[in-house]
Amino acid sequence: MESAVKYDAIVIGAGPGGYPAGIRLGQAGKKVLVIEKEKIGGVCLNVGCIPSKSIIQAAKTYEKASHADKMGISVAGVKLDVGKMMTWKDEVVTKLTTGVKGLLKAAGAEVMVGEARFETANRLVVKTADGDKRVEAGSIIIASGSRPIAIPGFAFDGKRILDSTGGLALREVPGRMIVIGGGYIGLELGIAWAKLGSKVAVVEATAGLLPGNDPELVDVVARKIKKLGIEVHLEAKALGWEEAGGKARVKIATKAGEQTLDADTVLVCVGRRPNSEDLGLDKIGVTVERGFVKVDKKQRTNVPGVYAIGDVAGQPMLAHKATREGEVAAEVICGHKAEFDVRCIPAVIFVDPEIATAGLSEVEAKAQGLAVKVGKFPFLALGRAISTTETDGFCKIIADARTDQVLGVGIVGSGATDLISEAALAIEMGALLRDLSLTIHPHPTLGEVMMETAHVALGEPLHIPRR
Numbered sequence: 001m002e003s004a005v006k007y008d009a010i011v012i013g014a015g016p017g018g019y020p021a022g023i024r025l026g027q028a029g030k031k032v033l034v035i036e037k038e039k040i041g042g043v044c045l046n047v048g049c050i051p052s053k054s055i056i057q058a059a060k061t062y063e064k065a066s067h068a069d070k071m072g073i074s075v076a077g078v079k080l081d082v083g084k085m086m087t088w089k090d091e092v093v094t095k096l097t098t099g100v101k102g103l104l105k106a107a108g109a110e111v112m113v114g115e116a117r118f119e120t121a122n123r124l125v126v127k128t129a130d131g132d133k134r135v136e137a138g139s140i141i142i143a144s145g146s147r148p149i150a151i152p153g154f155a156f157d158g159k160r161i162l163d164s165t166g167g168l169a170l171r172e173v174p175g176r177m178i179v180i181g182g183g184y185i186g187l188e189l190g191i192a193w194a195k196l197g198s199k200v201a202v203v204e205a206t207a208g209l210l211p212g213n214d215p216e217l218v219d220v221v222a223r224k225i226k227k228l229g230i231e232v233h234l235e236a237k238a239l240g241w242e243e244a245g246g247k248a249r250v251k252i253a254t255k256a257g258e259q260t261l262d263a264d265t266v267l268v269c270v271g272r273r274p275n276s277e278d279l280g281l282d283k284i285g286v287t288v289e290r291g292f293v294k295v296d297k298k299q300r301t302n303v304p305g306v307y308a309i310g311d312v313a314g315q316p317m318l319a320h321k322a323t324r325e326g327e328v329a330a331e332v333i334c335g336h337k338a339e340f341d342v343r344c345i346p347a348v349i350f351v352d353p354e355i356a357t358a359g360l361s362e363v364e365a366k367a368q369g370l371a372v373k374v375g376k377f378p379f380l381a382l383g384r385a386i387s388t389t390e391t392d393g394f395c396k397i398i399a400d401a402r403t404d405q406v407l408g409v410g411i412v413g414s415g416a417t418d419l420i421s422e423a424a425l426a427i428e429m430g431a432l433l434r435d436l437s438l439t440i441h442p443h444p445t446l447g448e449v450m451m452e453t454a455h456v457a458l459g460e461p462l463h464i465p466r467r
């Protein structure tokens with residue numbers, strides 16, 4: 001092998017954590033190399049956020065086209081061409097990944113396709129199509145992401161048993177689909193395929209869907225799930241499966257005993273695991289706890305010069321958290337006084353209706369011993385929501401009862417995933433309920449929900465009666 005090529009900084013992984021770090025380092029004039037073993041853009045752009053949102057949008061459009069008669073629009077013979085839908089989804093992905101490649105290039109960051117492994121704390125061996133290459137740098141950022149967890153008895157085979165990647169690349173609508181795991185991915189994809197015509201059953205181990213989220217928000221989604229004809233098995237565990245009569249026969253254990261469910265496709269979405277095993281981290285002494293690389297607020301590991309960001313560096317496994325961590329690591333490497341110091345990391349779930357949260361939930365605030373004021377406002381009372389026919393759901397603001405400072409916001413409803421950014425800004429800026437209620441929100445918009453909910457929390461509702 002040739003001697004090592006020297007860089008100022010190297011980023012392992014070009015997902016939503018790694019590529020922004022590469023861009024920032026390049027913009028700062030550093031000689032930076034981004035190493036990616038699969039595709040630029042990582043899971044998020046190629047087999048996660050972006051393709052899933054494309055399919056969810058297609059499913060929503062299909063559902064809307066089939067049910068527009070209420071508005072006086074009758075669309076006869078709405079047809080679905082799954083192949084064409086997948087081509088369109090692939091085009092969306094390509095547009096974005098091409099954009100990222102362009103951004104890296106414009107910033108002066110070099111890209112290498114290959115699999116990196118630490119040889120020493122500042123030297124990597126990269127397995128590439130042209131053989132092994134050695135590269136070194138004083139600063140190396142691990143941004144290797146995560147992968148779907150498999151469960152015993154359900155080895156992914158790319159045919160019957162699929163992970164989320166497979167669930168985003170189906171060539172036809174399965175007659176019946178079983179989704180194991182009623183979390184983020186399971187419900188986002190389960191709902192989309194149900195809208196596209198599949199008969200879906202969800203098998204969830206805990207007592208509720210989307211565990212960890214405010215049950216009050218989740219209830220609204222559970223009602224829609226029922227309306228879509230999705231069968232939900234709670235406190236149920238999938239035990240195994242066998243091929244029977246041209247279907248997958250899945251055995252599940254429920255409180256009522258064992259049952260079998262038949263399906264054409266089984267989608268396993270039971271969580272993700274950090275990619276920390278094959279990097280040679282043990283060799284250089286990086287501390288890894290339960291698979292996650294341990295980092296401080298500056299994204300530094302215990303080994304000087306080695307940083308970690310994104311899914312591999314801890315929960316929550318969200319693209320936007322990875323991006324900020326990537327920016328922080330790049331700034332720290334450039335000698336700036338940066339830290340990952342945020343009051344909230346908003347979360348968005350593209351179920352129907354959408355759920356979005358920022359800051360503390362009511363339960364979390366109370367668990368911290370805080371006295372809280374809670375305001376709730378239904379979408380049903382918003383002119384804009386009525387005119388779009390999407391009136392399910394509500395907004396909930398949790399504020400400190402003594403100071404009126406906004407502590408958390410939860411929204412379930414149409415547009416929730418876009419609306420939550422105002423909540424995140426309010427929480428970051430330490431806004432009070434009055435800041436939200438006195439800010440003029442344009443009418444008629446869904447955004448008014450935040451102002452109206454703040455009015456309610458202050459005990460002065462405008463568009464719903466005072467209790």
Ligand code: NAI
Nearest residue numbers: 181182183184185186204205238269270271272317348349
């Ligand atoms: P998840 O943690 O959200 O949900 C997994 C679900 O599977 C849980 O409800 C769990 O109780 C259940 N489960 C675990 N083992 C089971 C078993 N043997 N049988 C039945 N149920 C079982 O994980 P998911 O959906 O795979 O997503 C992984 C991560 O990806 C999320 O936590 C999130 O961080 C990220 N993500 C974010 C999205 C977004 O921001 N919109 C969308 C999709 C994923």
